[in-house]
Amino acid sequence: MPTSREQILTAVRANQPPATPVPQVKGTWIEYDDIVGQFCGLLKSIGSAGYLVDSLDQINATLAELPAYQSATRICSLVPGVGDSSVHLDSLARAHELDQLDIAIVNAELAVAENGAVWISDAAIKYRALLFMAEHLIVVVPANGLVPHMHAAYDRLRLPEFADGRKAFGAFISGPSKTADIEQSLVIGAQGPRSSAVFLLR
Amino acid sequence: MLPDYHWECQFTPAIQLFLLRSVHPWRLMRVGLFIPCYIDQLYPDVGLATLEVLESHGLDVHYPPAQTCCGQPMANTGCNADAKPVAQHFLTTFEPYDYVVGPSGSCVAMVRHHYHGLIDEAAEHRLAAKTFELCEFLVDVLKVTPPRHAFPYRVGLHQSCHGLRELRLGPCTEAQVSRVNKVRVLLEGLQGIEFCNLQRPDECCGFGGTFAVAEEAVSCMMGDDRIADHQQAGAQVMTAGDMSCLMHLEGLIRRQRKPLAVMHVAQILAGRQPQQV
Amino acid sequence: MSHATLATEFVADRKRAAWHDSALWFVRSKRDKCAQALPEWESLREIASQIKQHTSSRLAEYLEEFERNATANGIQVHWARDAAEHNAIVLRLLQERNVKLLAKSKSMLTEECHLNPYLEKHGIEVVDTDLGERIVQWRNEPPSHIVLPAIHIKKEEVGELFHEKLGTIAGEFQPEYLTEAARVHLRQKFLEADAGLTGVNFAIAETGGFVVCTNEGNADLGASLPSLHIASMGIEKLIPKLHHLGVFLRLLARSATGQPITTYSSHFHAPRLGGELHVVLVDNGRSKLLASEEFRRSLNCIRCGACLNTCPVYRRSGGHSYESPVAGPIGSVLGPARDAAKNASLPFACTLCGSCTDVCPVKIPLHHQLLAWRKELADEKLVPADKRFAMKMAGLLFRSPWLYATAGRVGRFALRFAPRWLVYNRLNGWGRQRELPPAPKKSFRQLFRERKK
Numbered sequence: 001m002p003t004s005r006e007q008i009l010t011a012v013r014a015n016q017p018p019a020t021p022v023p024q025v026k027g028t029w030i031e032y033d034d035i036v037g038q039f040c041g042l043l044k045s046i047g048s049a050g051y052l053v054d055s056l057d058q059i060n061a062t063l064a065e066l067p068a069y070q071s072a073t074r075i076c077s078l079v080p081g082v083g084d085s086s087v088h089l090d091s092l093a094r095a096h097e098l099d100q101l102d103i104a105i106v107n108a109e110l111a112v113a114e115n116g117a118v119w120i121s122d123a124a125i126k127y128r129a130l131l132f133m134a135e136h137l138i139v140v141v142p143a144n145g146l147v148p149h150m151h152a153a154y155d156r157l158r159l160p161e162f163a164d165g166r167k168a169f170g171a172f173i174s175g176p177s178k179t180a181d182i183e184q185s186l187v188i189g190a191q192g193p194r195s196s197a198v199f200l201l202r
Numbered sequence: 203m204l205p206d207y208h209w210e211c212q213f214t215p216a217i218q219l220f221l222l223r224s225v226h227p228w229r230l231m232r233v234g235l236f237i238p239c240y241i242d243q244l245y246p247d248v249g250l251a252t253l254e255v256l257e258s259h260g261l262d263v264h265y266p267p268a269q270t271c272c273g274q275p276m277a278n279t280g281c282n283a284d285a286k287p288v289a290q291h292f293l294t295t296f297e298p299y300d301y302v303v304g305p306s307g308s309c310v311a312m313v314r315h316h317y318h319g320l321i322d323e324a325a326e327h328r329l330a331a332k333t334f335e336l337c338e339f340l341v342d343v344l345k346v347t348p349p350r351h352a353f354p355y356r357v358g359l360h361q362s363c364h365g366l367r368e369l370r371l372g373p374c375t376e377a378q379v380s381r382v383n384k385v386r387v388l389l390e391g392l393q394g395i396e397f398c399n400l401q402r403p404d405e406c407c408g409f410g411g412t413f414a415v416a417e418e419a420v421s422c423m424m425g426d427d428r429i430a431d432h433q434q435a436g437a438q439v440m441t442a443g444d445m446s447c448l449m450h451l452e453g454l455i456r457r458q459r460k461p462l463a464v465m466h467v468a469q470i471l472a473g474r475q476p477q478q479v
Numbered sequence: 480m481s482h483a484t485l486a487t488e489f490v491a492d493r494k495r496a497a498w499h500d501s502a503l504w505f506v507r508s509k510r511d512k513c514a515q516a517l518p519e520w521e522s523l524r525e526i527a528s529q530i531k532q533h534t535s536s537r538l539a540e541y542l543e544e545f546e547r548n549a550t551a552n553g554i555q556v557h558w559a560r561d562a563a564e565h566n567a568i569v570l571r572l573l574q575e576r577n578v579k580l581l582a583k584s585k586s587m588l589t590e591e592c593h594l595n596p597y598l599e600k601h602g603i604e605v606v607d608t609d610l611g612e613r614i615v616q617w618r619n620e621p622p623s624h625i626v627l628p629a630i631h632i633k634k635e636e637v638g639e640l641f642h643e644k645l646g647t648i649a650g651e652f653q654p655e656y657l658t659e660a661a662r663v664h665l666r667q668k669f670l671e672a673d674a675g676l677t678g679v680n681f682a683i684a685e686t687g688g689f690v691v692c693t694n695e696g697n698a699d700l701g702a703s704l705p706s707l708h709i710a711s712m713g714i715e716k717l718i719p720k721l722h723h724l725g726v727f728l729r730l731l732a733r734s735a736t737g738q739p740i741t742t743y744s745s746h747f748h749a750p751r752l753g754g755e756l757h758v759v760l761v762d763n764g765r766s767k768l769l770a771s772e773e774f775r776r777s778l779n780c781i782r783c784g785a786c787l788n789t790c791p792v793y794r795r796s797g798g799h800s801y802e803s804p805v806a807g808p809i810g811s812v813l814g815p816a817r818d819a820a821k822n823a824s825l826p827f828a829c830t831l832c833g834s835c836t837d838v839c840p841v842k843i844p845l846h847h848q849l850l851a852w853r854k855e856l857a858d859e860k861l862v863p864a865d866k867r868f869a870m871k872m873a874g875l876l877f878r879s880p881w882l883y884a885t886a887g888r889v890g891r892f893a894l895r896f897a898p899r900w901l902v903y904n905r906l907n908g909w910g911r912q913r914e915l916p917p918a919p920k921k922s923f924r925q926l927f928r929e930r931k932k
C-alpha cells in the first residue's frame with residue numbers, strides 16, 4: 001500500500017497542469033514623500049502611536065507620560081536602557097507566568113510605512129509569548145529600518161535564527177490586538193495587547 | 203467627423219437620411235439590427251428607438267426577421283445542448299452583416315463572450331468581433347458627438363452588470379482601472395439632464411434571468427434596494443442599457459406605484475421623453 | 480434544502496436581512512477605499528494570480544520542497560488524503576500527549592473536516608479562540624462567513640449568550656464590554672490549554688515555514704503557550720518563495736476587511752525550544768480539483784472573504800443559506816466540487832453580476848466558474864427537471880422564427896386579456912411582488928414591417 005504521502009503526490013503530479021512561469025515581483029510600488037509621517041499616521045489610525053526619537057532618554061521621557069506606563073507594576077524590557085524592568089524572563093519557569101504582565105518593551109528590526117507593521121523576531125526573546133501576553137507592547141526600531149512597503153521589507157528581512165542555528169519565529173505586528181467580531185464594531189484589545197507604541201530611534 | 207444625429211436642417215427626416223447616406227463614410231456599412239427576443243415582444247419601442255438612433259447616423263440598418271434569441275436563457279441555466287441550435291441560428295441570421303448591434307449589454311455579452319463551444323470557433327471570433335452593444339457602437343465605432351436635445355430630468359443611471367463587467371462599458375467600483383463610461387458620455391450632453399449620486403453606483407438589480415423567479419425573495423429585495431437608492435438620490439427617471447434589468451425594476455416600481463419613470467437609454471437617445479414623472 | 484428555500488426564510492425578516500446586507504457592504508466599502516489607496520492594486524492582483532497559477536502547475540515539486548525544508552527545521556510533516564485521515568492524525572497527536580484541552584484558532588480546513596465534533600466525541604475539549612468562532616461554537620452553529628464567522632448575529636444576542644455562558648450582566652450588549660469578558664475567558668483557556676491548533680494562510684516551499692494571519696492574537700497565544708502546536712493546511716496553501724509573501728500580505732487584509740495588514744502576520748519556521756510543531760498537509764479533494772481545467776483556479780483562493788462581502792446575494796441571504804463550510808461565490812464553486820448533488824443549487828444562487836471576479840485578489844474568474852458549474856450540473860441532470868424542460872422548450876421555440884413569433888403573439892394576447900387572478904397567482908414567481916411587463920399589441924417585428932411599407 002503506498003503511503004498517503006505517495007498517493008497525494010502521485011495524484012498531484014498526474015493532475016497538475018503544464019508548468020506556467022513564475023512572475024517577477026516587480027512593479028512601481030507606492031512611495032511616500034514623508035515616510036515617517038506616513039508610518040506614524042497609519043499607526044495612529046489603527047489605535048497605536050509612533051514616535052521619531054533621537055535617544056533612549058527621549059523614549060523614557062515619552063514612556064513616563066503614558067498612563068499605561070505610569071500605572072504599570074510588572075514591566076519586562078528587553079531593550080537595554082529603556083524602561084524599568086521588574087520582570088526578567090530568565091527567572092520565570094514558563095511563559096504562563098507572563099500573565100498579568102503590564103508592559104513588554106522589545107526591539108524590532110524593520111518598520112513598514114504602508115501598514116504600520118514592525119518585524120519582530122523571538123531570536124533574542126526567551127518566551128515569544130511575551131509579545132502576545134503583555135497588556136501593552138512597546139517596540140523600539142532603528143529609524144533606518146523604516147521601509148515604504150512589504151516588498152522592501154522582504155528584501156531586507158533575513159529569517160531569524162537562534163545562536164545554535166535553529167530557526168526562530170518572526171512576525172509583522174501592526175498595532176494592538178483587535179476584533180470586530182461583534183456587529184463589525186472595532187474593539188481594540190482582543191486577546192493580545194490592548195495598546196502598542198513604536199519608537200523609531202535615529 | 204460624423205454628423206450629429208440631431209443635425210439641424212430644414213429638410214424632412216427622409217431627405218436628411220438620404221443625404222446622410224450618400225455623403226458619409228458609413229454608408230456602405232451594413233448593420234444587422236439585433237433586437238433581443240423580450241424587447242421584440244414586450245418593449246417594441248426600445249427596438250424602434252434603437253433603429254432610429256442608428257439610422258440618424260446614416261447607417262444602412264437591416265432587421266433580419268429570422269432572428270429570435272441569442273440563447274442566453276438556456277446557456278445561463280447550463281443547458282448548452284439547447285443553446286447550441288439557437289446560437290447557430292443567430293450566427294446564420296447575422297452572417298451577412300458587417301456589424302451586429304443590439305440594445306442590450308447582456309445579450310451582446312452572451313454573443314461576444316459565451317458562444318465558445320456553441321458554434322464553430324472561427325465563426326465565434328468573427329461574430330464576437332462584429333457584435334456591439336448600442337452605446338459602445340456609438341462611442342467606439344461611430345465615435346459620435348453625443349446628442350444635445352432637451353431632457354430636463356434627474357436621471358439615475360443603473361449600470362447593468364453584464365454591460366459593466368463583461369463588456370466593460372464603464373468603470374466599476376471594484377477595480378482600480380479607469381474607463382470611459384460609454385453610457386454616461388452619450389447622455390451627458392443632453393440639455394437639463396442631471397445625474398443622481400447613487401450610494402451604490404454599480405450594484406446588481408437582482409434580475410439574473412431565471413434567478414428572478416428561482417430566487418424570487420432575494421431577487422426582489424435586491425431590486426427594492428436599487429429602487430430605494432435611486433429614490434433617495436432624487437431620481438425622476440431611471441435608465442439603463444439593459445431592458446431586462448429594467449423589466450424587473452419596473453415590475454417592482456409599478457406594483458408599488460412609485461413615482462419613478464423607467465426608460466431604456468436608447469429611448470432617451472432617440473429623443474423620447476418620460477411618460478410619467 | 481435548496482439555497483432559494485433558505486434564502487427565502489432569511490429574507491422573510493427584511494429588516495434583519497437589510498442589516499446583514501449593510502454590515503457587509505460596510506466591509507466591502509472599506510476594502511474599496513483601501514484598494515484605491517494603492518496605485519499598484521491591479522498589478523498586485525495580476526502577480527498574485529500568476530504566482531498561484533504557477534504554484535499549482537508545479538505543486539508536487541513545491542510540496543516536496545516544503546516538506547524537505549520544514550523537516551530540516553524540525554517541523555514534523557504529516558499527509559492526509561481526506562478529512563477522516565486528517566482528524567485521525569490530529570487525534571493521535573493529542574492523545575499521545577494526553578491533551579485534554581485544545582486551543583484552536585480559525586481554520587476553514589478544520590470546518591471542512593468537521594474536526595471539532597470528532598475530537599469532542601473522543602473526550603477532548605476544543606475551544607475556538609477567535610471571538611467570532613467562540614460565539615458560533617457556543618451557539619452550536621457553523622460560521623456564516625470565512626472571515627467574520629459571527630456576522631449574522633446581533634450584539635443583543637451575543638449579550639444574552641455571554642450572560643448565559645460567562646455570567647455577564649443581563650441586558651448588557653456593548654461590544655467593548657462583551658469583548659472584554661471574552662478576553663478574560665479566553666486568556667484563561669490559553670493558560671490551561673495543553674495544545675494549540677492553527678490554520679495556515681501561506682506555506683513557503685523555499686523556507687519550510689508558514690504564515691498565520693490574525694487580528695486578535697489568538698493564534699499566537701495558542702501557539703506560544705502550550706508546548707504542542709499543530710497546524711492544519713490544505714495542500715493549495717503553498718507559495719514558492721518567501722518574498723512572494725510581500726504580494727499576498729499586501730492583498731489579503733485589504734481585500735478581507737479593508738485594513739492595510741492584519742495585526743499579526745506570524746512566520747512559524749520551527750518548534751519552540753522544548754516544544755513540538757506538526758504540520759498536517761491535507762488533500763481532501765484538492766488534487767482532483769487540480770485536474771479540472773475549468774475549476775482548478777478555485778484552488779488559488781486565499782480565503783479573504785471579499786467575494787462574499789461583495790456578493791449581493793450572499794449579503795441578503797446569509798452564510799447559512801449555503802449549507803457549506805465556505806459560503807458565497809467561492810463556496811458555490813467549491814461546494815459542487817465536493818458534492819455536486821448536495822450543492823447543486825449553489826451555482827444558481829447568483830445573478831452572474833461578476834462583482835466577485837473583480838474583487839478577488841487572486842483573480843479567480845468566479846462568475847465564469849459558477850456558469851461553468853451550471854453546465855456541468857445540467858449535464859449530470861442535477862438541475863431541476865422543470866427548469867431543464869423549460870429550456871428544452873425555449874430551445875425548440877427559438878430555433879424556429881415562425882414558432883417564436885407565433886408564440887409571442889399568443890402570449891401577448893393572453894397577457895392582455897387574461898383576468899388578473901389568472902396571471903397573478905401562486906404559480907407565478909415573477910408576479911408575487913412584481914408586475915409583468917406590459918403586453919403591447921404589436922411586437923417590434925410587426926412594427927418594423929409596417930414602418931417599411
Ligand code: SF4
Pocket residue numbers: 734779780781782783784785786787809835838839840841842843845
Ligand atoms: S475567491 Fe477570491 S475573493 Fe473569494 S475568498 Fe477566495 S481569494 Fe477572496
